Amino acid sequence: MLRYVLRRFAIACLLMLFVSFVAYILLFAAGDPAVTIAGAEAKSDDIARVRELYGFDRPILIQYIDWLWGVLGGDLGTSLYFKRPVAGLLLERFAITAKLGALALTLALLVAIPLGVIAGRKPNTLIDRFALLLAVVGQAMPSFWFALLLMILFSVTFPILPASGLTSWRSYIMPVIVLGYFSTPAIMRLTRSGMISALEADYIRTARAMGLPERKVLFDYALRNAALPIVSLASAEFGFMLAGSIIVENVFAIHGAGSLAWESIARADLPTVQALVLCFSLFYVVFTMLADILNALLDPRMRAR
Amino acid sequence: MTDLVNSVNPGSDTSPLEGRPARWRSNGSLLLGLSILAIVVAMAIFAPLLAPYDPYAQSLPNRFTPPVWLPGGGWDHILGTDQLGRDYLSRIIYGSRISLSIGIGTALVSGLIGSTLGICAGYFGGRIDSVIMFVVTARLALPVVLVALAIVAIFGSSFTVVLLTLGGLLWERFALVTRAATIQLRGADFVTAAEIQGATVPQVMLHQLIPNLANAIVVVATLEMAQAMILEAALSFLGLGVPAPMPSWGLMIAEGKAQILFEPWLITIPGAFLFALVLATNLLGDGLRDVLAPESRN
Amino acid sequence: MLLNVKGLSINLATQRGTLSAVQDVSFHVDKGETLCIVGESGCGKSITALSLLRLLPASARLTAETISFNDLDLLTLPEADIRPLRGNRLSMIFQDPMSALNPLHTVGRQLTDVLLAHQHVTRAKAAERACELLLKVGIPNPEERLQQYPHELSGGLRQRIVIAMALMCEPELIIADEPTTALDVTIQADLLRLLKELQQALGMGMIFITHDLGLVSRIADRIVVMYAGEVVEAGPASAIFEHPAHPYTRALLGAVPDPSHPRMEPLESIPGTVPSLLSRDKTCHFRGRCPMAQDICNNRISLQTVGADHQARCIRVGAEDSQ
Numbered sequence: 001m002l003r004y005v006l007r008r009f010a011i012a013c014l015l016m017l018f019v020s021f022v023a024y025i026l027l028f029a030a031g032d033p034a035v036t037i038a039g040a041e042a043k044s045d046d047i048a049r050v051r052e053l054y055g056f057d058r059p060i061l062i063q064y065i066d067w068l069w070g071v072l073g074g075d076l077g078t079s080l081y082f083k084r085p086v087a088g089l090l091l092e093r094f095a096i097t098a099k100l101g102a103l104a105l106t107l108a109l110l111v112a113i114p115l116g117v118i119a120g121r122k123p124n125t126l127i128d129r130f131a132l133l134l135a136v137v138g139q140a141m142p143s144f145w146f147a148l149l150l151m152i153l154f155s156v157t158f159p160i161l162p163a164s165g166l167t168s169w170r171s172y173i174m175p176v177i178v179l180g181y182f183s184t185p186a187i188m189r190l191t192r193s194g195m196i197s198a199l200e201a202d203y204i205r206t207a208r209a210m211g212l213p214e215r216k217v218l219f220d221y222a223l224r225n226a227a228l229p230i231v232s233l234a235s236a237e238f239g240f241m242l243a244g245s246i247i248v249e250n251v252f253a254i255h256g257a258g259s260l261a262w263e264s265i266a267r268a269d270l271p272t273v274q275a276l277v278l279c280f281s282l283f284y285v286v287f288t289m290l291a292d293i294l295n296a297l298l299d300p301r302m303r304a305r
Numbered sequence: 306m307t308d309l310v311n312s313v314n315p316g317s318d319t320s321p322l323e324g325r326p327a328r329w330r331s332n333g334s335l336l337l338g339l340s341i342l343a344i345v346v347a348m349a350i351f352a353p354l355l356a357p358y359d360p361y362a363q364s365l366p367n368r369f370t371p372p373v374w375l376p377g378g379g380w381d382h383i384l385g386t387d388q389l390g391r392d393y394l395s396r397i398i399y400g401s402r403i404s405l406s407i408g409i410g411t412a413l414v415s416g417l418i419g420s421t422l423g424i425c426a427g428y429f430g431g432r433i434d435s436v437i438m439f440v441v442t443a444r445l446a447l448p449v450v451l452v453a454l455a456i457v458a459i460f461g462s463s464f465t466v467v468l469l470t471l472g473g474l475l476w477e478r479f480a481l482v483t484r485a486a487t488i489q490l491r492g493a494d495f496v497t498a499a500e501i502q503g504a505t506v507p508q509v510m511l512h513q514l515i516p517n518l519a520n521a522i523v524v525v526a527t528l529e530m531a532q533a534m535i536l537e538a539a540l541s542f543l544g545l546g547v548p549a550p551m552p553s554w555g556l557m558i559a560e561g562k563a564q565i566l567f568e569p570w571l572i573t574i575p576g577a578f579l580f581a582l583v584l585a586t587n588l589l590g591d592g593l594r595d596v597l598a599p600e601s602r603n
Numbered sequence: 604m605l606l607n608v609k610g611l612s613i614n615l616a617t618q619r620g621t622l623s624a625v626q627d628v629s630f631h632v633d634k635g636e637t638l639c640i641v642g643e644s645g646c647g648k649s650i651t652a653l654s655l656l657r658l659l660p661a662s663a664r665l666t667a668e669t670i671s672f673n674d675l676d677l678l679t680l681p682e683a684d685i686r687p688l689r690g691n692r693l694s695m696i697f698q699d700p701m702s703a704l705n706p707l708h709t710v711g712r713q714l715t716d717v718l719l720a721h722q723h724v725t726r727a728k729a730a731e732r733a734c735e736l737l738l739k740v741g742i743p744n745p746e747e748r749l750q751q752y753p754h755e756l757s758g759g760l761r762q763r764i765v766i767a768m769a770l771m772c773e774p775e776l777i778i779a780d781e782p783t784t785a786l787d788v789t790i791q792a793d794l795l796r797l798l799k800e801l802q803q804a805l806g807m808g809m810i811f812i813t814h815d816l817g818l819v820s821r822i823a824d825r826i827v828v829m830y831a832g833e834v835v836e837a838g839p840a841s842a843i844f845e846h847p848a849h850p851y852t853r854a855l856l857g858a859v860p861d862p863s864h865p866r867m868e869p870l871e872s873i874p875g876t877v878p879s880l881l882s883r884d885k886t887c888h889f890r891g892r893c894p895m896a897q898d899i900c901n902n903r904i905s906l907q908t909v910g911a912d913h914q915a916r917c918i919r920v921g922a923e924d925s926q
Contacts, residue, residue: 019443027455136334136591140584142535144542145558145576152569202702209656209697210690210717210768224707236445243448247539251562261451262543265458273455280448300752301706 012289023277024064077271086275097245097256104179112184116191135185147178147251164253175252183237194226235291239284335592341585349401356395364390396552403553404534411533412526414472419479427487457545471533486521520597527590531583554579605808606632610668626832632808639811639819642829648812652778691721694774698781700761704753711749717771736767759790776808831888838913848915850893
């Protein structure tokens with residue numbers, strides 16, 4: 001087990017190294033950061049001075065290693081716009097986004113898993129059709145449009161929920177719904193198909209033939225088996241959800257990491273954008289790693305490795 | 306006795322109902338998806354004939370004419386006019402061209418990248434497979450919207466940049482599906498036969514593998530097309546998709562957002578079209594999967 | 604009579620129409636008796652077994668004159684009253700030990716769950732009982748085994764655990780569906796002996812389902828031979844082994860490896876295939892493969908009396924002993 005965890009950790013580190021490199025190349029090499037920093041009207045020797053000052057004249061690999069070294073030491077660079085260290089900025093903003101994300105994931109799981117269990121238990125019945133319809137509709141709904149529809153309904157037509165900001169618990173309702181509904185169809189479908197295949201398994205037939213109560217068969221025997229892939233999916237979805245906060249925070253004017261990302265891109269604040277890409281990727285990598293480890297704990301067949 | 310065991314038709318041990326209702330339902334959804342999609346495609350192709358006005362023609366005195374079913378609306382502008390007095394229906398009709406071409410273009414680009422990687426990973430296996438799968442995982446770790454926004458911001462927003470960016474990002478499902486299918490095909494007799502007869506690796510891939518992967522690729526392409534259309538609209542909504550005068554549905558929603566208090570239909574109408582188009586494409590994809598490649602259903 | 608089944612028919616709804624999986628099957632089991640149901644796979648023996656526990660798939664329709672267990676009518680008993688019977692008074696051993704156990708729970712957990720489902724005992728008490736039983740089914744150091752997961756055990760051990768599971772509540776009737784098919788020959792013999800011993804010790808009735816007539820000879824009191832969803836021959840084991848009346852039974856007996864020969868040679872098989880269960884015609888189902896088929900076989904017949912308590916579904920019954 002320990003070996004598995006260590007191996008998984010090593011893979012995650014390697015992955016982060018690669019992702020950070022790609023992100024670095026993509027963002028820094030694509031444009032000319034010196035031009036951006038010096039401003040559109042800068043003269044060519046101004047640009048050259050900036051290039052020298054920031055070290056942009058060095059080979060890209062050296063720059064990357066230099067940057068990476070800083071990151072490992074907790075230095076994510078300095079925001080060009082806020083003129084302060086990016087690390088502190090991200091910490092503030094991610095606190096909000098993480099809270100939204102956690103609430104949204106909870107909501108998604110609370111809706112998707114019971115619905116998936118009910119649908120998977122009686123496939124092709126009316127309730128199953130209804131659940132699938134909901135999933136199909138949900139997957140086709142662009143989140144920014146859904147957010148605006150909710151806003152029209154609950155802030156304009158019936159003004160019961162605030163349309164922007166995070167002032168009270170009521171301001172969380174719409175953003176959490178929008179962020180959460182996005183992952184619900186996928187988790188619901190996976191729960192459903194997992195339940196269907198688990199319920200067809202021989203060990204379920206054994207459990208029923210042994211007269212175990214249906215509740216136990218369903219939740220302790222079938223759902224536990226169906227849960228293994230759900231753990232993996234939910235963790236990946238959490239990563240996607242945090243990244244999806246760009247849209248939600250934009251619509252609801254919430255000052256989290258997502259809106260910071262959008263603003264920084266619009267302001268060409270490259271160090272901040274870079275740090276954000278790194279952080280969003282890191283979340284994904286860490287959560288999928290934790291999910292794999294959790295799966296290994298839940299599944300004795302994997303634990304042995 | 307073993308011959309006997311195998312020759313017997315299945316009676317008791319398998320559930321013979323498996324799969325049937327799913328197939329039946331999917332054919333229904335396939336038809337529905339196909340018909341909606343056909344309407345949108347017709348809209349895109351015959352846009353100059355169908356659109357009552359020039360989608361770019363501004364008429365400031367006629368700003369914010371409501372659609373026909375709202376008080377103040379009229380048959381002159383069935384879906385009303387926007388903040389610059391442009392006919393909303395004409396913009397919607399021309400907007401279908403953007404969504405569809407982004408969807409199809411992205412699916413082509415990402416299909417090319419993803420299938421190539423997937424087939425190589427599946428066919429060669431071993432170290433090459435590990436490396437490619439590592440790249441796929443890394444790609445999954447990258448936040449799509451954020452990276453796409455950043456790239457579009459750097460290169461400047463244009464139709465081509467959006468298409469190439471999305472195509473360069475949305476290939477992982479192609480890679481995963483073709484890889485899995487190739488691994489299954491690799492051991493098949495006809496592949497081995499071709500290899501024994503001295504077919505080169507590209508020949509095997511082109512003549513043996515790709516024809517057999519076509520179904521799976523078509524299914525993924527359809528689903529990925531829907532994904533790309535949503536993302537284009539999202540990027541345009543955030544102001545970093547296709548540039549401003551173009552009638553992208555996402556952009557129209559963004560422009561309508563300022564009027565959410567008084568003219569919410571500016572948001573609901575283009576959103577409804579986008580939703581219907583994505584829904585239809587997804588239905589088509591789900592339906593095709595059940596008909597063409599039922600084994601890949603999850 | 605412990606179990607009495609009369610006129611059992613099972614239809615399955617399929618894509619290509621209704622499949623008649625089991626037709627008009629009758630048999631009974633007495634206390635302490637072993638009934639063997641023999642037939643090729645697909646003949647309807649497994650689904651018959653499942654129907655006794657009322658565990659048929661949703662696509663199946665069951666009709667019968669009687670299915671009674673002691674004085675309970677299993678046909679009409681509501682589901683809520685059936686569940687307490689399953690695994691308790693009426694239990695089943697499944698054929699594939701690889702998949703019959705839940706991979707995520709320890710063996711001990713799964714064994715004790717059975718007892719806890721039917722009796723008000725503590726888990727510790729249930730674990731004691733499980734230990735006892737594991738020893739009884741020939742598993743040494745049971746305390747250790749209880750802590751293990753199915754994937755950590757060999758096929759033979761797992762099959763023993765599946766047997767122990769079915770015996771947790773000392774059922775009155777146990778249905779064993781090919782419990783030894785997946786195992787190698789030496790373990791098969793071991794387990795068979797064990798089952799027979801346990802059955803005698805507990806006075807259970809047993810229905811043993813198999814395609815292997817070689818096994819049947821060692822344990823059967825009575826035999827039902829099924830073909831294409833029908834009973835083709837039924838009777839006391841001795842009568843069937845000595846005077847098999849149906850050509851199919853004879854063919855199956857011919858297919859049993861001669862104990863005096865090593866098992867290396869290929870088994871003799873019956874030529875031809877089983878008719879489709881979708882379209883039953885009026886002819887004898889075995890006609891297509893029967894070496895003795897004649898024109899009169901075009902008409903199906905009911906079970907004919909061969910001897911005391913011995914019937915066969917063949918038009919030639921009685922006529923052929925004179926040959």
